[in-house]
Amino acid sequence: MTRLIRGGRVVTATDAFDADVLIDGETIVAVGTGLSGDEEIDASGCLVLPGLVDNHTHLSMPFGGTWSCDDYTTGTAAAAAGGTTSIVDFCIQYVGGSLKDALAEWHGRADGAAHIDYGFHCAITDARPEVVAEMEQCVADGVTSFKVFMAYKGALMVDDEQFIAVLEQTGKTGGLVMVHCENGDAVVRYQKEALEAGDTDPKFHASTRPPEVEGEATSRAIRLAEWTGRPLFVVHVTCEEAVKEIQAARDRGLPIFGETCIQYLYLTVDDLDRPGFEGAKYVCSPPLREAYNQHVLYQALRQGALQGISTDHCPFNFKEQKELGLGDFTKIPNGLPAIEHRLTLLYDRSVRGGHMDIVDVVRHGSWGPARIFGLDKKGAIAPGFDADIVVFDPEVKHTISAETHVMNVDYDPFEGWEVQGKPRFTLSRGETVYADGKIISEPGRGRFLKRSLFEPAMG
Ligand SMILES: [Zn+2]
CATH class of the missing domain: 2.30.40.10 (Urease, subunit C, domain 1)
Incomplete structure (x- = not known):
């Protein structure tokens, strides 16, 4: 037909x-x-x-003893309602576990549940030699990107030795390494100092992860990629300190890529200082920044230092989940709900706001991510x-609200917009x-996307 x-x-x-x-x-x-x-x-x-591609989502993600509250059914329904037709979600290796087991677990969650097509990146949290060796099979199975965290010490973070091992392995098997850039050691130190001083409110989440912490890690990650001769994709870039490092690397001819997320274009660090415990709704990592960074990010998108705008959708209910951090901001689960609002906000705030053209929305929200993440039939x-x-x-005019959104979460960071x-x-x-x-579709119609390799020109 x-x-x-x-x-x-x-x-x-x-x-x-x-x-x-x-x-x-x-x-x-x-x-x-x-x-x-x-x-x-x-x-x-x-x-x-073209339907938007969201290459940065966390559905049913374990974090700090709880789970992000959109599963593959509710999360992909919300994505579709917002104009997103493919996601690439993060499958997370458990420390001590294998990539094979992690992927089997994530397939189990998504299989029969998704409304739209989905792929996985594999996040490597414990890069033992036998785990690094598994990356070859991941690539063969269409999981062609890997993520490492330079933050979340004691949980997800890898050290530089492990990071180098992952980069070197992609030199043999192909595959794109993605990296969360924050200096995890520095964050731990600043968090301890804050708590000892009695600074327990949500706003201290931001002051203990300042832009320098992101800039330093971005610089170090780029050097490691350069030494190993590999491309690198920097996830959720938030600030001038990180953009400058990526821009400088690209000026040196290095294949360094990056994205930002909608929350960094529309929200600011002031949202963390809302009255009472409301700031917890805006806790994500890296944190929201001072407003001037939004101009830096728009400029980076225009000039090509950044190629994508994703969501880092990782929702936790305010009641009982965000509230785990009452009296201790380090226990607030990190993440915001955003998967549903990307196209509308990009159109309303960025296109109508004069920061980009509708063609740019397609390039950064669909076509670019589809090419970088090997979704050959998308974008x-x-x-x-x-x-x-x-x-x-x-x-059509409307008001964003948790009362009407499709996402399975009890608040909306853009409530009332x-x-x-x-x-x-x-x-x-x-x-x-x-x-x-x-x-109007049934869960389970979405298919797993085997992704191809992205090998940018290096010469
Ligand atoms: Zn993320």
Whole structure:
């Protein structure tokens, strides 16, 4: 059966133009005018974009004795409602465990549960030689990116020796190393000092992880990648200190890539200082920063130092989960709910706000991440690509609220924000997943995405 998306304005990573999109089964077969299909989807007055790719999510993620509260069903439903049609989620190795067991566990969670397609990165928390050797099988199984943490000492953090081992192994097997850049030793020291001084409120989460801590780790990570001759992807870049390091590395010709996340474009460190314990809703790592960094991040996206905008979606309920950190900010689970709001906020705050063009939204939110993370059939509206498409109404006004969002979490960091623009339909491989405010697909239709290798030019 063919379906025609008629009357919209198609947006790609390079252009926007009026055209219809013809879908046959799961695939886009034509983009143009004068087309016809068995069934029509009305896109008049709408933007027609490739579904967004969110390469940074944490669904059902264990953290500090609790779990992020969106699972593969609720998290992917919220993604689809917000115009995201693929995610790459972090599978986390348990210290002492194997990558094989971690991947089996994550497959078990996602299998039969997801509304949209998904892949995994493998986070390596304990890079013993036998674990590093497993990376080859991961690549063969389509898990082509690996993450290390330079923070969360005593839990997820690796030391530089382990980090180098992971980088060197990708030189043999291929694969992209992603890195969380904060100096974990420095954070532990600053946290101890704060608690000893009686500074226990959420705002001290930010003051104990200052921008210098991120800048130093970014610089060190880049040096290690340079020594080992490997590309590197820096996740959730928040501040000028880190951007400068990435920009300088790229100026030296190094294949260093990076992303920021929507919360760093729209929220600031002042949100952590909200009255009472409200600041806990805004605790994530690296922390939210001073507002001037938002301009630095926009500039980095424009100039090419950063290539992606993801969400780092990692939701914890305010009640009972964020509250674990009452009286001790170090026990607040780290993470924000954001998977549902990326397209609307990028459109409303960044495009309408004059910081970027709608074409940039596709480039940073869909096409770029799809290329870097080896999603060969995603991120474009062109014949042969998967029919992952968002029909986005740029006029509709609404108010963001935990009362109405799809995410399974009891608060919204953007509560009360009046915004313009919302997906009308979201299609995944030609099937309508979301239409006019409702998820209409069944959980389990989403498929595991075996990803290809990304090997940027080094010369
Ligand atoms: Zn993350």
